[in-house]
Amino acid sequence: MPQIQPIHLDEQLCFQVYSANKKFNHFYQQALKPFDLTYPQYIAMLTLWQYAPLSVKQLGEYLHLDSGTLTPLLKRLESHGWISRSRSRSDERTVVIQLTDKAKEQQNVVYGHINSCFDILGLTPDEKETCMQAMTTLEQKLDLYNDPQV
Amino acid sequence: MPQIQPIHLDEQLCFQVYSANKKFNHFYQQALKPFDLTYPQYIAMLTLWQYAPLSVKQLGEYLHLDSGTLTPLLKRLESHGWISRSRSRSDERTVVIQLTDKAKEQQNVVYGHINSCFDILGLTPDEKETCMQAMTTLEQKLDLYNDPQV
DNA sequence: GTCAATTTAATTGCAGACAATTATTTTGAC
DNA sequence: GTCAAAATAATTGTCTGCAATTAAATTGAC
Numbered sequence: 001m002p003q004i005q006p007i008h009l010d011e012q013l014c015f016q017v018y019s020a021n022k023k024f025n026h027f028y029q030q031a032l033k034p035f036d037l038t039y040p041q042y043i044a045m046l047t048l049w050q051y052a053p054l055s056v057k058q059l060g061e062y063l064h065l066d067s068g069t070l071t072p073l074l075k076r077l078e079s080h081g082w083i084s085r086s087r088s089r090s091d092e093r094t095v096v097i098q099l100t101d102k103a104k105e106q107q108n109v110v111y112g113h114i115n116s117c118f119d120i121l122g123l124t125p126d127e128k129e130t131c132m133q134a135m136t137t138l139e140q141k142l143d144l145y146n147d148p149q150v
Numbered sequence: 151m152p153q154i155q156p157i158h159l160d161e162q163l164c165f166q167v168y169s170a171n172k173k174f175n176h177f178y179q180q181a182l183k184p185f186d187l188t189y190p191q192y193i194a195m196l197t198l199w200q201y202a203p204l205s206v207k208q209l210g211e212y213l214h215l216d217s218g219t220l221t222p223l224l225k226r227l228e229s230h231g232w233i234s235r236s237r238s239r240s241d242e243r244t245v246v247i248q249l250t251d252k253a254k255e256q257q258n259v260v261y262g263h264i265n266s267c268f269d270i271l272g273l274t275p276d277e278k279e280t281c282m283q284a285m286t287t288l289e290q291k292l293d294l295y296n297d298p299q300v
Numbered sequence: 301g302t303c304a305a306t307t308t309a310a311t312t313g314c315a316g317a318c319a320a321t322t323a324t325t326t327t328g329a330c
Numbered sequence: 331g332t333c334a335a336a337a338t339a340a341t342t343g344t345c346t347g348c349a350a351t352t353a354a355a356t357t358g359a360c
Contacts, residue, residue: 006200007261008196014177016289017171017281017285018171018189020167020288021167021171022347023292024164024168027164027296039164040316043159046162046165055339056338056339056340057337062159064169067338067339067341068318068342069318071340091337093324093326093337094325094339095339114157123291128163131166131167131288132161135166135170137281138170138281139170139173141271175317176318215346217308217310217311218311219346219348222310241308243356245309
């Protein structure tokens with residue numbers, strides 16, 4: 001009879017990542033309150049500030065999200081005046097997402113506020129780099145397993 | 151006029167953690183398919199295998215989840231025959247969660263299967279430890295900010 | 301002993317996340 | 331040019347996750 005290794009919650013890497021993600025979420029939710037943005041909406045805006053205009057598909061590739069998640073999220077961003085959505089003239093299948101004037105005006109205000117919130121966290125550049133590296137290593141292994149053909 | 155630091159998605163620690171968490175989720179979702187458990191259900195079962203019987207509140211403290219999340223999740227675990235839920239005789243407010251015979255029988259099967267899946271990931275003990283440490287450091291900072299009174 | 305305050309789950313409502321399906325448009329082999 | 335295949339969003343359904351509220355039981359100050 002083989003020896004079975006018990007699985008203890010607090011020794012599980014998956015649970016640490018799961019917890020850290022929830023805490024990060026809460027942190028950003030607080031930081032983003034002045035702008036009435038949720039965390040997923042914020043990372044969508046980050047992508048758009050960097051690359052807009054984008055199609056739903058292109059945005060989804062940056063964020064690893066599909067239209068089932070993005071369509072309602074983008075409708076909410078649109079209703080709050082951050083973006084516009086319109087079918088492309090050249091390809092009626094694709095929806096082009098563009099920044100509104102409000103979004104362009106607020107970009108640096110959001111950047112400034114979020115950067116200062118992140119600074120308050122007090123992560124040293126070294127600690128941040130170590131965390132980034134650890135996540136990169138982990139994601140590489142997970143990508144290999146989740147998506148063997150890559 | 152102050153210099154505003156641009157925020158690039160791929161340099162954001164929050165986004166790395168968010169992505170890693172989603173990939174981990176997908177990884178476990180696959181690994182757990184034979185048992186018809188979702189990842190959140192699995193971490194609930196892990197906790198129960200370790201500490202059952204538990205009240206909803208106690209389980210929530212281990213997992214950092216409230217009854218709004220746990221009540222429906224536990225009802226699903228109950229309907230799939232993993233647990234039982236019953237009001238405590240001594241305190242009618244609390245609901246006691248207990249393992250079923252099926253859960254006790256399957257414990258080592260699940261442990262064995264998940265451990266072998268995790269091994270396939272190919273994380274070295276060093277890499278895992280580095281990741282764990284990184285998450286712990288990060289969570290400590292986030293706890294400080296999210297919950298200043300602690 | 302009484303009753304306000306506290307504790308515990310459940311409920312409600314909203315926002316993701318994702319799998320599976322559907323509708324529409326475009327492409328490309330022929 | 332036609333039509334099957336592919337591509338793109340949207341939709342549907344299920345399962346979290348969390349804030350806020352509700353319902354019921356318990357506790358404790360008096």
